[in-house]
Amino acid sequence: MMSGNTTSPTIRNMEQKLPTPMADIESSVSRLLMTTKKLLETLTAWSAGQVNDTQVYDEYNLLETHFTSATQAFESALLPMDDMLHLPDDLRACLNDALSKEPSSATLEHYLPSIRDIILRLLQGLKERQSLMRERLEPTAKLSPIITTPMPLPSPSSSTEHPQIPQLPISPAEEFDMNDPSTKNAVNALKLQEDLAGRSSVRFVIALYLKMGDRIKKVNVDASGLYMSALQALFQDKFGCTGDVIWILDGESNVEYELEDVSDIKPYSILSIKVDKDSTLDDEMKSLFKETLNQVRQTIQTNKAPIIPTAEKIKEQQEEISSLRHDLASVRTVYQDFKKDTEIMIHELREKSKQESLHTVVIMDPTTRAEMNSSREVTQKAATLITNRLETLQDTIDQIKTDVTQKRCRPSKAQLDYCKKESETVQIEMNDLVNRVKSVKPIWKKTWEVELQQIVKEQQFLKEQEALLNDLREDHQSLEQVLNQLLKISEIQERKKQSGVSLFNIAPAEEGFEGMTSVMKQVSTIQVDHSRRVKALAEAEKSRSKELSQRIDAFERELTDFVVLRKLKNTGGAEAVDRQRQEKDKDLIKQIFVDSNASLAEKNSNHDDETPLSQ
Structure with a gap:
């Protein structure tokens, strides 16, 4: 490998001969900066009544022309300008709002901050692209080692980098009968297996x-x-x-x-x-705006007393307004004719464009791109979930393996069933992910043919997913091997337990062991680490909750299956209850209405019967 500080003379000569667009970029940015300064000076003169609106628009048109040339220079250097194309339109909108008001220093002070922010964003973006261009042209960047x-x-012992998986509760300690050939062979085979997390x-x-x-x-x-x-x-x-x-x-x-x-x-x-904010361009813009603000303040101080126009000047202004109205009417007529001609021309161009589009390559619509992005996100999330689930299962099986090989503890049936179920779930999710990758692979290849800009990223992503699947498949195979060994040991111990053979052996005391005295000496020499004790309590609590969640009786399992499989009778639910209540309410309202009418008719009949008697 070549060193970053050594460069052959041939390479240096080739780099010196390469044409760079840096000169065009520097000249276009300089012209744009001068035009910006001229535009601000023209605005200051406009607020003082020294120039009219047309001169301000002329300066803006010149600024837009220089911005277009700068954009072309940057794009020729493969530096996109899409995020800055809206700034000239924003500046024109601010100028239109300002020039629609009466020329005064107050108007300029009101609109100057908005204009200044737009110009600062424009020049800041140009400055960033200039720095990117300089870094691209540096020879150290080209030949960096x-x-x-x-x-x-x-280190796997760091709690910050790899949080430990809470340990599963183990069954009561039971010694293996190592004299049994089948048990001895299974334990030896299990010892030869590497830790899954270490080789993952x-x-x-x-x-x-x-x-x-x-x-x-x-x-x-x-x-x-x-x-x-x-x-x-x-x-x-x-x-x-x-x-x-x-x-x-x-x-x-x-x-x-x-x-x-x-x-x-x-x-x-x-x-x-580090972002260098104190650049030369920022200093120039700050000084430029300070000069503009000083000119505005001076104009305000000099124009404190309003000038009252004379009668002759008012008459001249009225005549000028009448002539402007006449000119505006003629311009409106010309505009209507121009609008009609333009619409006809645009219609013809659209027809020609449709005819030519039949012979050109069809570009992929945005919906296909959006579907591709969504499928990529779903695939990446699924791969992440499978990875986390597999890591958790690896740690659990490593813990069971340690208990079996070192502590001679028999793994519980619930632990092995849980590991087996998790392994099958991981296998199903991996198969689903494989099918998903196979289904999206042809679509992505078509997208790569159309969008050449994205082909490297998408291919890299697909390769990573396929490599991840291969790694997951290898880890799962290793996990299956260890799990099968644990299942064999569990079956052997279950047969020993059913045969009535006692597996509990009391190990002889070690040499020098004095009973409780030795235990108390060891306790007195222990250095208490409260953080580890708190962490161990938390892990024990998690393990306990996990064990309780897995411990269900036959009735609960049957009830869960009954509800999950939807064996309950479908009675309509809340909607049926609401419908019955509405029908009862309608019947009740009808009954009340009938009873009220009957009572009213009875009262009327009694009143008619009592009237002749009273007469």
Whole structure:
């Protein structure tokens, strides 16, 4: 590998002969800066009544022309300008609002902050692209060495990097009969198996925090592929810009220093790039706006007393208004004719475009791109969930293996059933993920043919998923081997237990063991670590809750199956109850109405009968 400081003369000569668009970019940005300054000066003169609206628009048109040339220069250098194309339109809208008012210093003070913010965003974006172009043209960036030294793996004892899985409760200690040939062979085969978590190939991904200014983003990167150019590419991908120097924060001393060796990077490290805000362009813009504000203040002080126009001037203004109305009417007529001609021309162009589109390549619609992105997110989330589930199952089986090989404890039936069920679930999810990848693979290949810009990223993503599936399949096979060994041992112990053979053997006391005195001596020498005790209590509580959740009786299992399989009689639910209540309410209202009418008729009949008697 070549060193980053040695460059052959041939390569230097080739780099000197390469044409660079940096000169065009610098000249276009300089012209744009001068035009911006001229526009602000013209606005100040307009507020004082020295120039009219047309001159302000002329300066804006010149600024728009220079911006177009700068955009073309940056795009020819493969630097996109899509996020800045709306700024000239925003500036024109602000100018229209300002010029529609009466020319005065108060109007300029009201609209100047908005105009200043737009111009600052415009020039800030140009400055960022200039810095990117300079970094791209630097020979050190072209011939930077690739650091291939992998980062050392984190220690598995760190609680911050790898939180421990809560241990499952073990059954009461029972000694194995190592004289039995089948038990001895099964235990020896289990000892030869490696720890699943130690040889798993899906645990070499670490999390990092990228910081630029006030923005912080979290990324997951491959620990074996950490090098400086990859980190700079991450900053470019996440923030749209990068720098020559990357800083790292030491978690112990809380000191930030320049990153020179990637082996200093640990999981959850904070990497940052300093943003230089005190550039020459910012200083020029600040001085420019200070001058403009000073001119506005001077204009306000000099124009404190309003000038009262004379009668002759008012008459001239009225004549000018009448002539402007006549000109406006003629311009309106010309505009109507121009509008009709333009509509006819646009219609013809659309027809020609439709005819030509039949012979051109059809570009993929945005909906297909959105479906592809959604399927990629679903696939990535599914792969992450399978990975986490498999890691949890690996740790559980490693714990059972340790109990069997070292403590001679017989694994409980519930533990093995749980592991077997989890293994089958992982296998089903892996098959679903394989089918999903197979189904989306042809669609993604068509997308790569149309969108050449995204082909590298999508292919890399698909390769990672396929590699992850291979790693998961290997880990699952290893897990199946260990689980089968544990099942064999459990079956052997179950047969021994049914045959009535006692497996409980009291081990002889060690040499020098004095009973309770030795135990108390060991207790007195123990160094109490309260944090470890609290952590152990929390893990025991989690294990207890997990065991209780798995411990269900036959009635609860039957009831769960009865509800899950929907064997309950479908009676209509809440909707049927509401419908019956509404029908009862209607019947009750009808009955009340009939009773009230009957009572009213009875009262009327009694009143008619009593009237002749009274007469």
